[in-house]
Amino acid sequence: MLDLRFIRENADEVRRRSLTDRGVAVDLDRLLELDREVLELRQARDEARAEQKRTAKTVPSLSGDAKQEAIRRGKEIGQSIKPMGERLSGLEAELRELHLQVPNLLDPDVPAGLTEADNALVRAVGDKPTFDFKPKEHIDLANDLGLVDMKRAARVAGSRTYFLRGDLLMLEMAVLRYALDLVIARGYIPHAPPLIVNHDAMEGTGYLPIGADQAYQCTREDGWLIGTSEVPITSIHAGEILDGKKLPLRYAGYSPCFRREAGAAGKDTRGLYRVHQFMKVEQVIIGPNDPAISREFHEEILTNAEDVLKALQLPYRVMALCGGDIGRSAAFTYDIETWMPGRGSYGETHSASRYYEYQARRLGMRYRGEGNKATLCHTLNNTVIASPRVLVAILENYQLADGSVRVPEVLVPAMGKDRLEPIAP
């Protein structure tokens, strides 16, 4: 979240860069009004408390009537503070609720616009494959090869679920392993995180309170299924004051991810493109409070992801998301979209964001740097690879005329074969 004092002193800028340019509505006037009231009331209460403390301190040194009088006075002040405290906590709760909803400031270089169509092409890489036959969609390829069973998955687990079978599972494991190895080689420490996290981690990374309808909540406890390992990984050092000399921390997450996909009914209903559960290798950087350095890290994590796609020889393009398409917590986001011949379009496979202090402030994550002062960290993250979406791209780009599918060259050693082996019906 944004610094409350910054909002107070730069209301117009916040209104423009956090709300208008995103097409987001938050009652900023109410927030400012609450902020004012809270400050006033808090001051009044603190003054009363100061007097209460002064009075209490005199008690031991007094005796007789003077002592009784001091005790009586102390009680009296205590009584006057009580209603102030109650009113204050009500106002503070309301203020916090609004405060949590204020999105991050958009960076100045975010493309203007409110819809997907306004996203800006940064670059397109790789040659799209040409087919001398009509390319099939991934789901038809996989079905025909017996490598996926969505029909029965639906019976067992509902819509947007799947059984991966045979070599398609082995391909998933191989591609995840490849991606993980790549970032490990670049200094990222791999983590298998908790998949069920608490409210603080969800809220701290910006997936709550707005976004609650996209997450699976566990009943009977404070538990949320992660929609990305960004949530537990970025939260690792929540509430800590880190040693500035140890920054940046480069972490990788390896985990299943769970998403409700509420509001996406009727969208991408076919196949493995939009599902409730998927596997992801994620990269997270926790860095120092320096926007220029954050921008460099942003390019670094983008490059890591691009290098995986290059190794897989999948054509892709990098998009700079416009204001309306960037998530509330991010200041700037690149998406990578990978070419999917069956769809006949690029499909989003990666999302790389920089947050500056936004998540760190929510998480209470700081470091002690120059001058020994505790300073909020900066955070960033990006997908390294997400499956089954990457499988969609592999299946469709690597298909042959006979309906078989080649294995990307870099995965052949791990797969021990260069074709996906069909499973007879």
Next chain:
RNA sequence: GGAGGGGUGGCAGAGUGGUCGAAUGCACCGGCUUGCUAAGCCGGCGUACUCUUCACAGGGUACCGCGGGUUCGAAUCCCGCCCCCUCCGCCA
């Protein structure tokens, strides 16, 4: 699940009703000393919010796992919760 022990500042660790925001040590920062290193000496050193101030700086409040309560006054007493450790039971 049962029994017991414990959660205090960056870390370790004192503190069981008042002058405790909290001893001490380590770490860290500044200075002195020093051929270099190590050691030593002196000083400083929590966080958040807020007020005063041009600023240096100073004042106020809160924070000793979290939330509530008792009291003129709570790190300290009471209640609830969370987490960690040890032992027992159960179990992949």
